[in-house]
Each structure stands twice: as structure tokens, then as C-alpha cells.
Amino acid sequence: xxxxxxAFVCTECGAEYRxxxxxxxxxxxxxxxxxxxxxxxxxxGGTAPGRSGYTGDLSREVIDLGNVDLSEVPRMSSTFAxxxxxxxxxxxxxSAVLLGGNPGAGKSTLLLQTACKLAQQRRILxxxxxxxxxxxxxxxxxxxxxTNGLKMLAETSVETILAVSEREKPEILVIxxxxxxxxxDISSAPGGVAQVRESAAALTRFAKKTNTVLLLxxxxxxxxxxxxxxxxxxxxxxxxxxxxxxDSRFRTLRGQKNRFxxxxxxxxxxxxxxxxxxxxxxxxxxxxxxxxxxxxxxxMVVWEGTRPILVEVQALVDExxxxxxxxxxxxxxxxxxxxxxxxxxxxxxxxxxxxxxxxNVVGGVKVLETSADLAVLLAVVSSLQNRxxxxxxxxxxxxxxxxxxxxxxxxxxxxxxxxxxGFLRAIVPRANAPKQAPxxxxxxxxxxxxxxLDAL
Numbered sequence: 237x238x239x240x241x242x243a244f245v246c247t248e249c250g251a252e253y254r255x256x257x258x259x260x261x262x263x264x265x266x267x268x269x270x271x272x273x274x275x276x277x278x279x280x281g282g283t284a285p286g287r288s289g290y291t292g293d294l295s296r297e298v299i300d301l302g303n304v305d306l307s308e309v310p311r312m313s314s315t316f317a318x319x320x321x322x323x324x325x326x327x328x329x330x331s332a333v334l335l336g337g338n339p340g341a342g343k344s345t346l347l348l349q350t351a352c353k354l355a356q357q358r359r360i361l362x363x364x365x366x367x368x369x370x371x372x373x374x375x376x377x378x379x380x381x382x383t384n385g386l387k388m389l390a391e392t393s394v395e396t397i398l399a400v401s402e403r404e405k406p407e408i409l410v411i412x413x414x415x416x417x418x419x420x421d422i423s424s425a426p427g428g429v430a431q432v433r434e435s436a437a438a439l440t441r442f443a444k445k446t447n448t449v450l451l452l453x454x455x456x457x458x459x460x461x462x463x464x465x466x467x468x469x470x471x472x473x474x475x476x477x478x479x480x481x482x483d484s485r486f487r488t489l490r491g492q493k494n495r496f497x498x499x500x501x502x503x504x505x506x507x508x509x510x511x512x513x514x515x516x517x518x519x520x521x522x523x524x525x526x527x528x529x530x531x532x533x534x535x536m537v538v539w540e541g542t543r544p545i546l547v548e549v550q551a552l553v554d555e556x557x558x559x560x561x562x563x564x565x566x567x568x569x570x571x572x573x574x575x576x577x578x579x580x581x582x583x584x585x586x587x588x589x590x591x592x593x594x595x596n597v598v599g600g601v602k603v604l605e606t607s608a609d610l611a612v613l614l615a616v617v618s619s620l621q622n623r624x625x626x627x628x629x630x631x632x633x634x635x636x637x638x639x640x641x642x643x644x645x646x647x648x649x650x651x652x653x654x655x656x657x658g659f660l661r662a663i664v665p666r667a668n669a670p671k672q673a674p675x676x677x678x679x680x681x682x683x684x685x686x687x688x689l690d691a692l
Contacts, residue, residue, distance in 0.1 A: 244269040245429050250469070272430040312407070312449065315353040318504060318514040319346070321541070322476060322489050324497015327408070330447045331496065332440045334414075334468055336454040337478035342487055342505070342512050343453050345375070346478065347410050349511050352376060354408065355386035361406035365392040365416030379511040392426065394419050394435045398442055406448060411439060413453035414468075432468065440471050469493060480507070484600055486521060487512065491541070500604060501541030519546040519657060522599040529627045532619030535659070536611030537632045537650040538603050544646065544653040546630070548598040549608065551615035556592040567597025568608060576635060580613050583639030583685050586620060607644040609635035610663065610688060617689065625692065628660040633668070639685040643667035651679060663691055 244253045246269055251262040259266050311326030320326045323333070337343045344367075351360050364372055369390050376383050387404060391397055394417050401409060411417065417435040418426040425431065436452065443450035454468070469475060474494045480487035489503040504515040515521060523535065523546055532551040537544050549567075556562065565573045573595055577588050593616060597603055610633035618625050632650055634642040644650075647668025654662055655674035662679050669681035682688045 243272050245272045245433075247429055270429040271424075272433065312354070312358070314350045316346075316350065316503075316505075316512075316514050317516075318489065319350065322491045322494075322497070322501045322503040323474065324491075324494055324501070327449045328473070328496050329407070329449055330444050331473040332436075332443055332450040332452065332471065333474045333476065334452045334454050334472045335476045335478060338480075339455075341478045341480050342507055343478055344412055345379070345507075345511050346489075346505070347412065347451055347453065348372065348376060349379065349381060351408070351410055352381040352383060352386055355384075356382060358407045359387070359405065360385075360408045360410070361387045361389060361401060361404055362410045362412070363389045363391060363397055364412050365390075366413060381511075392416050392418055394438050398438065401442060401446075401448070405446070408449040408451065409439070409443065410451045411453065413455060414439075415455050433471075436468050437471055479602075480600065486515070486599065488601065490602075498541045502545070519544075519653065522547045522601060523657065529624040531622050531624045532615050534611050534615040534618065534625050535630045535654075536608050537630060537654055538601075538605060538607060539644070539646050539650065544650045545601075546654060546657060547601050547603070549611050549615050550596045550598060551612070551619045552594040553588060553591050553616055553619040554594075556590055558592075561588075561590060562592045562594070564593070565595040567601055568595060568603050568612065572606075572609075573612065575637070576609055576613055577616070579635055579637060579639060579685065580616065584613070584617070584689055586617060588616070588620065591620070605644070606634040606642075607632045607650075609633065610641060610665075610685075613685065614663070614688065614692065617692070626661060628658070629663070630654040630659040630661070631663045631688075633663070633665040633682070633688075635685060641665045641682050641684060641688065651677070663688055 244256050246260040246263060248265045248268045249260060249263040251260055253269060256269055260268050309328055311328055313326045314320055314323065335343050335347065351362050354360055369388050372388065373383065387406065389400055414432060414436055415427045418431050419434050419438065422430050422434055439450055442448065473496065475492045477490050477492055478487055479490065485507045487505040487507055489505065491497065491499055491501045493499065504518040505512040506515055533548060535546055535548050537546055563570060563574050573593065577593060581587050595612060611631040613635060614625065614631055632644060634644055636642055643665040647664060648670055651662055651664065651670060652674060655677045660677055662677065663682060664679060666681040666683050669679050673679040680691045682691060
């Protein structure tokens with residue numbers, strides 16, 4: 237009989253090794269290798285392709301790229317406009333979508349709301365591996381959802397799920413969650429790297445073969461990343477992360493990978509008694525500002541996916557009692573904050589080396605682009621000088637190491653979004669300044685950091 241083969245896979249980066257070692261050579265993490273049992277080779281199998289005696293399948297045809305059908309695959313709406321936005325326009329038949337998030341973020345609630353509404357027109361199979369059918373039914377009743385037509389299955393065996401799916405032929409298959417699924421041929425426990433990878437691979441093959449939409453729920457690790465993300469990233473089509481603290485009623489759905497839409501697209505939901513409700517105008521909830529403007533507060537325009545969003549950034553600069561002043565940033569990269577403070581000292585003439593600097597983006601939004609640089613620096617200057625900035629001022633722009641203000645993508649759309657919300661003045665890079673400013677709005681174009689400080 238052929239010997240069963242095994243490999244060791246890193247749970248952080250997905251690198252494979254023939255034998256176990258303490259440190260992963262790819263990501264330099266320690267104790268992250270887990271054993272994965274591979275399918276054993278069939279005795280008497282064919283030799284490698286291209287050698288004499290190859291007995292593989294030669295019936296498949298090679299197609300010229302110019303002859304591939306370019307007709308667009310029809311998408312299915314999830315009944316949530318924000319969910320469809322993050323997906324790139326809706327659910328694509330034959331696609332595999334992974335939805336992750338912290339416990340209590342609302343992953344199961346979002347998928348249950350979607351499944352119950354879509355079940356009125358389409359065939360949907362909802363597989364729950366963590367909760368009983370009565371628990372799911374109680375949640376649906378509490379959320380006042382239509383329950384007729386939704387097919388439910390409480391099962392963790394992938395073989396059984398595939399057999400039931402072959403019989404029911406659903407258009408959408410929901411798996412809650414992939415960490416509880418297991419295959420009989422793999423000896424490791426559910427949730428391990430081997431079980432998660434092989435279970436997801438088997439379900440994805442079924443989805444591609446039958447043109448079924450596959451929705452997977454994934455857990456997150458202690459550092460906030462999806463459990464086994466690198467193991468699943470290569471076989472799924474879209475990876476979405478539902479973020480939001482337990483103390484906040486707002487949830488943000490961010491696309492981290494999407495083969496059918498824009499990456500880093502953002503959808504905003506509000507958690508209510510009736511479940512998740514989409515927020516049509518995210519800028520409005522992130523701009524709930526006080527009547528009296530405080531020093532260190534400023535509004536910036538960030539670009540999330542395909543739309544601009546106005547968010548408020550707050551800075552607090554205080555004299556440090558420590559030999560090593562603190563640099564704390566929530567919502568932006570802390571290393572970038574340290575770099576911007578050095579630029580402010582060198583090219584702005586303002587020294588913060590003996591000051592504690594605290595930075596926060598209101599609403600729990602994570603800013604991943606560089607357009608927030610200028611707003612961050614001006615907020616720091618406002619707090620350092622203890623002088624409030626005008627409430628009708630909006631700022632965006634990237635700051636270079638030589639103090640220059642660089643343009644950012646979609647500058648015209650950002651200015652239009654700010655004008656729509658009633659802002660009367662904007663400090664922007666010169667290359668982003670429009671030829672004609674929106675009615676009632678003054679646009680100040682700057683080339684250097686010193687120009688922006690003078691404009692204040």
C-alpha cells in the first residue's frame with residue numbers, strides 16, 4: 237500500500253515544509269507549523285505528464301484567450317445595498333465568500349437576515365455547526381424575519397453536507413462556521429489547519445461544480461486576524477471582515493480580497509434590536525461633532541473602496557513626564573505618526589520631542605491610506621498651540637519626507653463630498669485643486685507643509 241504523506245503548514249503565512257521546525261522561514265514566527273496529512277498516492281498511478289506511458293485524461297481542449305466568452309455573470313442581490321457594495325455588486329454564482337469577525341460582531345446575524353429574505357425567491361441551505369436549530373429559529377423570531385422557505389441543517393460532517401446539497405440543489409449554501417467542519421478521512425480535530433483547509437477545499441469544489449454561492453463564516457484569532465487566513469485565501473474568491481466593538485452599535489464590513497470587485501471597499505451597518513441595518517450615509521454618523529469646537533479636532537476625507545467618507549480625527553498633545561514620550565495612535569499607523577512628527581519638526585519648525593502625542597479616529601474607522609497625513613499634522617498643531625480650528629474646515633493630502641504635499645486619488649470627488657455636507661473651506665494639495673470650486677466653498681491649494689500652516 238502507498239504510504240500516507242504529510243506536510244507541515246505555517247498557520248500565519250501558509251508556507252509548507254517537509255519536516256517540523258521551530259521557526260517559519262517565511263514569516264519568522266515561532267511555533268506556527270502544524271502537520272497536514274496529504275492524500276495518499278494511488279498505487280500504480282500514471283507517470284508524470286510528458287513522459288512515455290502517461291495515461292492521464294487528454295480529452296480537455298485548449299482554448300484561445302480571445303475566444304473566451306466575456307458575457308457578464310448575473311449577480312444575485314443580498315438584499316443589503318452595503319453588503320452588495322462590498323461584494324462588488326452582489327453574489328456571484330459559483331463563488332466562495334469568507335466572512336470573518338470577532339465574537340458578537342454580527343456575522344451569523346447578517347447571514348441569517350440575508351438567507352431569510354432571499355429564501356422567499358431562491359433555494360438556500362443554511363448549515364449551522366455551532367448552534368442548534370432551535371437557537372437559530374429563536375434568533376430569527378426575535379429579529380422578526382420570514383422563516384418560511386429557508387432550509388436548515390445542523391451538521392458538521394462535510395461528507396453529509398455535500399450529500400444533502402446534492403439532493404437539495406441550493407443556489408446559496410451558508411456554512412456557519414468553517415472551523416466546526418470536519419472530514420472523516422483526516423484524523424486531526426475540527427478547527428485545525430488540515431481540517432479547515434481540506435473542508436473549505438471540498439466545499440469550494442462543490443460550489444464551482446454546481447454554480448452555487450458558498451458563504452463561509454470564519455473565526456478570528458487573538459490579534460484580530462482570520463483564523464488560518466493564508467490557508468483559505470488562495471481557494472476563496474472574497475474575504476470580508478466584519479468589525480465593531482461590543483460597546484459600539486456600528487459595524488463596518490471591509491473587503492480584504494475580492495476577485496469580483498474593489499478591495500478595501502467599506503460597508504457600514506448599525507446593530508439594532510431588529511438586527512443589522514445598513515447606514516445609507518456613513519459620513520453623517522462619523523461627523524456627530526460638538527457644537528463648540530475643541531483644539532486638536534479636524535475633519536478629513538478618506539477614500540474607502542469606491543466612495544469618499546468624512547471622518548473626524550482628534551489629537552491630544554501634552555507635556556511628557558517620561559524620558560521617552562509616548563506615541564499612541566488609534567485608527568492610523570503608529571509608525572507613520574512618528575514619521576509625520578519628524579517631518580513637522582524638520583519642515584514645520586514645531587518640536588514635539590518632549591510631548592506625549594495621542595491620536596484617535598472617531599467612530600472606530602481604520603484609515604489605511606496616506607490622504608490623512610496632512611489632517612493628522614494639522615490636528616497635532618492645533619492641540620500643541622491649544623487653538624481650535626474652524627468647524628467648517630476639511631483637509632486631506634499626503635505629506636512627503638521633504639515636507640511637500642502630494643496629491644491623492646479622487647481629489648475632485650472628495651471636495652464634492654465635503655461641499656455636500658456643508659463645509660465651506662478646504663486645504664488640499666495643489667494638484668487636487670479643481671479649476672472651479674463648488675459653490676460657496678473656498679479651496680486653498682498648498683505645495684508644502686509650511687504653506688498649509690500659513691493657511692491656518
